[in-house]
Amino acid sequence: MLLYKLWRSFVKEILLLKRDIGGIVIIFVMPLLLIITITLIQDSTFKNLEGSKIPIIFIDNDKSEVSKNIKQELESSKTFELLTNYTEKSAQDAVFGGDYQMAIVIPKNLTKDINSNIDSKVQTIVSSFGLETDSSAVKKAVSKAKDIHLYFDPATNIGFKNNVMNAVNKMVFEIENKKIYKAFQDQLGTTENLEENKNLISFKEITPKKGNMDVMPNSVQHNVPAWALFAIFFIVVPLSINLVKEKSQGTSVRARISPTPYFIHILGKTFTYLIICVIQFLLMVAVGIYLFPYMDLPQFDVTGKMFQLIVVTLFSGLAAIGFGVLLGTVADTQEQSAPFGATSVVVLAAVGGIWVPVFLMPEFMQTIAKFSPMNWGLNAYYDIILRNSGIGGIAKEITFLFLFYIAMVAISLFYERKQNAV
CATH class of the missing domain: 1.10.357 (Tetracycline Repressor; domain 2)
Structure with a gap:
């Protein structure tokens, strides 16, 4: 019922x-x-990881080793599309006007000044151990640190800004480490291959799998x-x-x-x-x-x-x-x-x-x-x-x-x- x-x-x-x-x-x-x-x-x-790229302005005033390495890293990330036909002033106007999310400006003589600073510091450290060094290099004036200019659209998400700045810092840090290691090699006369010296610790993401394929959200x-x-x-x-x-x-x-x-x-x-x-x-x-x-x-x-x-x-x-x-x-x-x-x-x-x-x-x-x-x-x-x-x-x-x-x-x-x- x-x-x-x-x-x-x-x-x-x-x-x-x-x-x-x-x-x-x-x-x-x-x-x-x-x-x-x-x-x-x-x-x-x-x-984003499947090919969608963000256009950014890249201005290379250094045109040497460091700037080329940074450019290569940015291009290989598959996240950015680099636009290069800009001056710093036009890039600033384009980014602040909302046409692009960001611009990266590499200063002049960046590679030269980094090499000079590293050589001077390495010479000072080596000489403190009582080893023979080039005294003229030790006395060489250390160049002032160079700034890489980053311009962001005011409407850009703060998380995106932090990610980009961290990525650029990481690239410059790795380049400096390699140059310091190479400078010590030159001073101490070692012949170890620089390319064989990789990070002792690295990250490996473990993702769920379906068969042999990664499961990506x-x-x-x-x-x-x-x-x-x-x-x-x-x-x-x-x-x-x-x-x-x-x-x-x-x-x-x-x-x-x-x-x-x-x-x-x-x-x-x-x-x-x-x-x-x-x-x-x-x-x-x-x-x-x-x-x-x-x-x-x-x-x-x-x-x-x-x-x-x-x-x-x-x-x-x-x-x-x-x-x-x-x-x-x-x-x-x-x-x-x-x-x-x-x-x-x-x-x-x-x-x-x-x-x-x-x-x-x-x-x-x-x-x-x-x-x-x-x-x-x-x-x-x-x-x-x-x-x-x-x-x-x-x-x-x-x-x-x-x-x-x-x-x-x-x-x-x-x-x-x-x-x-x-």
């Missing part, structure tokens, strides 16, 4: 949704437009689950509006005086909107698998992961439905539920890491993010897609999502009974 009542409640929700076909279409179409637009915009950022792996979650939680708006409509039209009164328990009414809404959530997610996945490759974007790989992804989608949908039920129960008018629902979803998305990765947020915001249901869902998706976790690996996140649903519905039922108590 309860199953039949649940079925009739489900049918009622479908009939309600049929009255607002335009709204339902928006629920499905809006996330698809968002995922395509945002992924296209972000893809160049994720593909891309824009699609972030945007498909992120915007699927945004779409799922956006059902808060139509769900809360429908609940408010039921109160204003007297439907909720008829539901309360009928022999059917009120929680069956809520379960009917839950099953109906869960189906919508799953359809939204499947549409997102279909775009990632079938449409993105035609747009020169990476294909979304769900091989062996679809079951786990559907599980996360169901529990994320429950959390969104619970929030929508609470909002629709508390709100008295559509003017209250619609704006608040849309705004709260955007806030949850921002806090949950949909817009900006959580690790880039201030520390107190990272703490707040841990209490966002969107963050739980996003972490569960990441665990499956990027870390190859199974159901056991996402048990904590889906438990939190389910408890969030239970808490929201329980508060809604309590509030509804209190409001209608005689």
